[in-house]
Amino acid sequence: MKRQDLKAFKDLDKLHKLLRNKIKKKWNRVLPFNEEIGDRWEKAKFLKFAKGASIYDSSLVFGDVKVGENTWVGPFTVLDGTAGLEIGSYCSISTGVQIYTHDSLRWALSGGKKRYEYGPVKIGDRCYFGPNAIVSMGVTIGDRCVIGTCSFVDKDIPGNSIVFGIPAKIVGKVVVTKKGKIELKFTQGRKNEKSL
Incomplete structure (x- = not known):
């Protein structure tokens, strides 16, 4: 040297x-x-994310990815925009979250005879993703959803839903009171939380 x-x-x-x-x-x-x-806000600006968005340097981003205002993308995440990925404003994408818009399962199992599969993903505004959650191709997630830690989302999730599990299942709903308080109302598996 x-x-x-x-x-x-x-x-x-x-x-x-x-x-x-x-x-x-x-x-x-x-x-x-x-x-x-690295500057998380500079990287977001370079990727043409909306104003106030930030993304850690360790995050992998490829394809057509659009991210709304003031969304935070944590470290060690994967944002696959091969078929188009839209994430709304004021979302929190925790460490290790992976969002995919393509899948090579049939290609691999067929020895390359089948093609990769593709499907765009759309995520609404004000969503929270717990660490290591995974979203599969072709999924739409509505506004103000909670995706639990280590959950696997492989189907559409309506707005104001709380989902947990593999595969993710609706276990509650997000309620915004007339006074603006946010309540997590669980229908199964957990006690209801106090207002936030």
Whole structure:
């Protein structure tokens, strides 16, 4: 290794430690180096997401992906827009969420004789996706839905639904009161939550 290469590595290490300490002090978190130097809002702007949207550097984005205003896309996510993906405004897409618009199942099982399958995905406004949730191709999710952690969504979900499981099933609804309070009303599996 050349002397100038070694110096560059030492400089990067110094930068990493400086940024790590600054982020730890300000937000009490430690991030991978690429997240320390990347700007989530700049990446969203580069991808032509709407105003105020942000996406972590570790996220994989390909194809035609449209994201609405003030939507947060967490780290280690997959946004597959091969067949078109639309995500509304004020959504929270947690760590590890994967949203697919294509599938190679039949192609693989047929030894390449069948074609890949495609279907666009549309997600409404004000939706929350728990960590590691997966959305399959061809799905539409209405406004103000809660998709539970590790759930697999393979069919359309009407607005104001709470879904959990593999496959995801409706287990409750999101209710907005006249005073603007948000209530999670579970029809099965959990106690009802207090107003938010």
